[in-house]
Amino acid sequence: DTPSATILDGKSYPKDEWSNVNQKILSYTSRKLHLQKYNPLCHIKRRIVDFMYKEFPSRTRSPLFSVFEDLSPTVSIEQNFDSLLIPKDHPSRKKSDCYYLNKNHLLRAHTSAHQVELMRSGLNNFLVVGDVYRRDEIDKSHFPTFHQLEAVRLCGLHDVFRDENIARELKIFETGKVARSPEKQESHTVDAVMMMTNALQTTLIKLVHHLFGKDVETRWVETFFPFTHPSWELEVKYNGEWLEVLGCGIMEQSILQNAGAGDKIGWAFGLGLERLAMKLYQIPDIRLFWSVDTGVVHQFKVDDPYAPIIYKPVSQYPPCKNDISFWLPENSTFSSADFYDLVRSIGGELVEQVSFVDEFYHKKKQRWSHCYRIVYRDMSKTLTQEEANIIHSAIEQAAVKNLRVDIR
Ligand code: PHE
Numbered sequence: 001d002t003p004s005a006t007i008l009d010g011k012s013y014p015k016d017e018w019s020n021v022n023q024k025i026l027s028y029t030s031r032k033l034h035l036q037k038y039n040p041l042c043h044i045k046r047r048i049v050d051f052m053y054k055e056f057p058s059r060t061r062s063p064l065f066s067v068f069e070d071l072s073p074t075v076s077i078e079q080n081f082d083s084l085l086i087p088k089d090h091p092s093r094k095k096s097d098c099y100y101l102n103k104n105h106l107l108r109a110h111t112s113a114h115q116v117e118l119m120r121s122g123l124n125n126f127l128v129v130g131d132v133y134r135r136d137e138i139d140k141s142h143f144p145t146f147h148q149l150e151a152v153r154l155c156g157l158h159d160v161f162r163d164e165n166i167a168r169e170l171k172i173f174e175t176g177k178v179a180r181s182p183e184k185q186e187s188h189t190v191d192a193v194m195m196m197t198n199a200l201q202t203t204l205i206k207l208v209h210h211l212f213g214k215d216v217e218t219r220w221v222e223t224f225f226p227f228t229h230p231s232w233e234l235e236v237k238y239n240g241e242w243l244e245v246l247g248c249g250i251m252e253q254s255i256l257q258n259a260g261a262g263d264k265i266g267w268a269f270g271l272g273l274e275r276l277a278m279k280l281y282q283i284p285d286i287r288l289f290w291s292v293d294t295g296v297v298h299q300f301k302v303d304d305p306y307a308p309i310i311y312k313p314v315s316q317y318p319p320c321k322n323d324i325s326f327w328l329p330e331n332s333t334f335s336s337a338d339f340y341d342l343v344r345s346i347g348g349e350l351v352e353q354v355s356f357v358d359e360f361y362h363k364k365k366q367r368w369s370h371c372y373r374i375v376y377r378d379m380s381k382t383l384t385q386e387e388a389n390i391i392h393s394a395i396e397q398a399a400v401k402n403l404r405v406d407i408r
Pocket of ligand 1: 109110111112150225228231246247248249268269270271
């Protein structure tokens with residue numbers, strides 16, 4: 001029987017109709033890959049933190065940015081969404097997109113969830129590194145847990161305009177009422193936004209050069225986040241394709257106000273560590289970060305985070321492909337996300353990819369049928385078809401039991 005509460009980090013979360021975390025997902029919360037000295041995510045984190053320290057020297061001997069990398073991944077709805085002005089009906093809140101402990105708590109979907117509490121504690125410059133959780137598709141670059149590094153920098157007048165004479169002439173905030181435009185929020189001056197945008201984008205391009213060298217191709221894409229305006233994504237070229245590696249922008253002023261920092265203007269960015277590390281080390285599959293196979297782990301066992309490592313495939317073991325077709329339950333509440341999750345919770349890291357093959361509607365039966373192809377592959381040995389079949393039929397049975405489908 002299923003327990004009525006989830007225990008995590010010593011706290012108890014009573015289950016309700018929103019609860020959708022499973023044991024497999026919960027087991028990832030204890031891995032803390034970004035804190036494991038020889039994990040590639042830890043190496044890249046150290047390079048980035050190191051860069052931020054050097055880029056923003058302080059007058060004291062301690063670094064300007066404070067680093068938080070062990071905050072609990074369980075956060076409230078308030079932290080993950082409300083405090084960041086994410087509308088009540090925003091798609092990112094959907095049960096099919098997040099891992100909820102219950103209606104009040106979830107596994108953080110981004111490290112931005114910690115922005116407000118840290119600003120409220122009086123910090124102007126901080127980094128947050130942590131594991132984040134999203135229900136997503138399954139392929140070589142998606143895994144339900146990944147890692148982000150968040151940066152927030154709040155600036156007063158003299159941080160924005162470093163030149164004394166200029167600071168005397170200019171302001172951060174408009175005095176009269178000015179409309180919001182694509183370029184800026186209503187309360188900010190054009191001058192302040194230009195200076196902040198320049199500082200933010202220069203920092204990030206320097207960071208990308210620091211990681212990949214000056215030859216890396218980059219482009220800015222304008223985007224929208226509820227918690228920043230204006231907002232951008234930075235993409236880098238990887239194997240001939242543009243890869244989104246971070247989101248950033250000028251923080252919404254009402255968030256700063258609510259956090260007791262209304263006299264400052266801020267920028268923030270959140271970058272995905274796996275995406276950057278995959279490019280840096282030429283790691284072909286996101287599951288490799290979780291590998292405990294010595295052939296994989298050994299390659300990153302160096303004390304110097306700047307060691308130039310190129311991942312060497314531990315030899316490609318052959319995949320096993322099995323299809324699954326089923327009738328969806330009548331008057332269905334079936335979602336593909338539920339199926340992907342179920343596949344993950346049973347197949348774990350042996351599942352390389354799940355793809356939607358096709359669907360059709362049977363007029364006489366009045367039912368929908370879905371077909372998915374599951375690719376199984378072990379990263380460290382050959383998976384036999386018999387072994388794959390055992391997992392596959394466990395998945396079939398669980399789908400019948402939990403999702404009420406009928407196998408065809
Ligand atoms: N939290 C955003 C995401 O996960 C990234 C972001 C962070 C964007 C900070 C703007 C500012 O996609």
